[in-house]
Amino acid sequence: MQNQRIPVNYGLPKIENLIPYVLNPFELLHQNQFTHQDIVEIKFRLSSMFLLTNPTLIEEVLVHKYKHFRKDVFLRERAAAVFGNGLLTSDGDVWLRHRRMMQPAFHKQRIAEYATTMANSTAELLAQIPRNTYIDIHELMLDLTLTIVGQTLFSTSKPEHMEKIKHALHAIMQRFGNNNWLNIIEQITGVILNRKLYRAYEVAIAQLNETIDEIIAERHSYTQQPNDLLGMMIDSRDDEGQPMSREQLRDECKTLFLAGHETTALNVSWTMYLIHLNPKVQLRLQRELRHVLHGERPTYDAIPQLLFTEKVIRESLRMKPPAWLTQREALTDIEIGGYLIPAGKNVAMSPYAIHYDPR
Numbered sequence: 112m113q114n115q116r117i118p119v120n121y122g123l124p125k126i127e128n129l130i131p132y133v134l135n136p137f138e139l140l141h142q143n144q145f146t147h148q149d150i151v152e153i154k155f156r157l158s159s160m161f162l163l164t165n166p167t168l169i170e171e172v173l174v175h176k177y178k179h180f181r182k183d184v185f186l187r188e189r190a191a192a193v194f195g196n197g198l199l200t201s202d203g204d205v206w207l208r209h210r211r212m213m214q215p216a217f218h219k220q221r222i223a224e225y226a227t228t229m230a231n232s233t234a235e236l237l238a239q240i241p242r243n244t245y246i247d248i249h250e251l252m253l254d255l256t257l258t259i260v261g262q263t264l265f266s267t268s269k270p271e272h273m274e275k276i277k278h279a280l281h282a283i284m285q286r287f288g289n290n291n292w293l294n295i296i297e298q299i300t301g302v303i304l305n306r307k308l309y310r311a312y313e314v315a316i317a318q319l320n321e322t323i324d325e326i327i328a329e330r331h332s333y334t335q336q337p338n339d340l341l342g343m344m345i346d347s348r349d350d351e352g353q354p355m356s357r358e359q360l361r362d363e364c365k366t367l368f369l370a371g372h373e374t375t376a377l378n379v380s381w382t383m384y385l386i387h388l389n390p391k392v393q394l395r396l397q398r399e400l401r402h403v404l405h406g407e408r409p410t411y412d413a414i415p416q417l418l419f420t421e422k423v424i425r426e427s428l429r430m431k432p433p434a435w436l437t438q439r440e441a442l443t444d445i446e447i448g449g450y451l452i453p454a455g456k457n458v459a460m461s462p463y464a465i466h467y468d469p470r
């Protein structure tokens with residue numbers, strides 16, 4: 112069967128879609144989602160991406176034909192420069208081995224144990240918030256979720272270790288944030304434009320590695336590991352009975368710090384903002400929380416009763432998905448939904464664009 116022709120969005124003469132994407136990536140994704148049924152090639156001057164606008168095609172890439180793809184150059188090289196070869200940045204056999212070794216971390220019983228840490232850390236933070244003043248909710252939520260990841264990962268860590276990690280991650284994320292157009296151009300082209308930020312970023316990576324290495328070295332001297340994520344990873348063995356090396360442990364720790372704090376902080380911040388725009392939802396949410404929790408701290412067992420709360424969080428994840436774009440690079444020429452993706456090209460999948468599609 113002949114492959115179908117892929118529509119191309121050339122954008123504006125000379126600059127193609129580069130400047131519109133840098134100025135407002137969401138608008139560009141939105142427009143293309145609405146004007147293309149399955150797929151569109153978006154040109155960016157030096158590169159291009161094939162945006163999949165149909166969930167069936169996305170399923171083909173991520174589920175049925177995943178062996179024909181690898182992580183895109185951003186995850187594989189630029190994110191891996193910070194986070195090493197952890198679950199988020201690795202592929203193939205390395206990914207599969209680690210995924211199996213990390214699986215117990217996401218077991219229901221483990222999650223239930225983390226719930227108490229989450230509720231306690233949140234209560235401590237709430238008690239410290241000054242009343243009748245303006246606060247930056249997102250800064251606060253980043254701090255909270257970092258504390259939570261830190262405690263679930265390294266339950267016995269010293270406060271000075273956590274401070275160093277927070278400081279380093281903050282400096283690293285400055286370079287990857289999408290609120291700065293220099294960063295966005297760097298992400299697309301790979302060319303370093305902001306040298307000062309880059310130097311701070313390099314220092315932060317060294318500091319992050321050093322601190323996590325210190326924690327892991329200390330942990331290896333324990334006769335019994337505490338019941339936290341790092342303990343689970345140190346005790347984990349692969350099919351051949353081999354443990355993770357110190358470098359692998361460090362990479363997975365950094366991955367969990369990154370993957371586990373920025374996303375959740377964004378979700379809670381956006382949820383609060385959206386609730387504030389909708390007082391009726393706020394009232395209903397407060398009523399449910401009072402009714403189920405009776406003024407006590409939330410527990411894991413209470414979650415199934417918090418039905419409206421769950422709907423609010425899901426709707427916030429739909430409207431403002433924290434991970435709004437992910438990409439894979441084709442390893443071979445590969446047919447997806449009747450379209451030919453050439454080897455080496457990127458397919459882009461945007462939860463943000465898909466979530467606004469009436470289909």
Ligand code: HEM
Binds near residue numbers: 370433
């Ligand atoms: C609202 C919260 C979250 C969102 C929206 C989110 C979103 C995502 C997405 C879209 C991916 C796939 C990325 C890709 O393959 O291109 C991913 C992977 C991952 N996330 Fe999350 N995440 C969230 C919370 C967390 C938390 C709390 C943790 C851990 C503490 C976590 C750990 C991971 C890990 C380890 C991976 C890599 C999994 C693998 O490839 O096997 N995430 N996340």
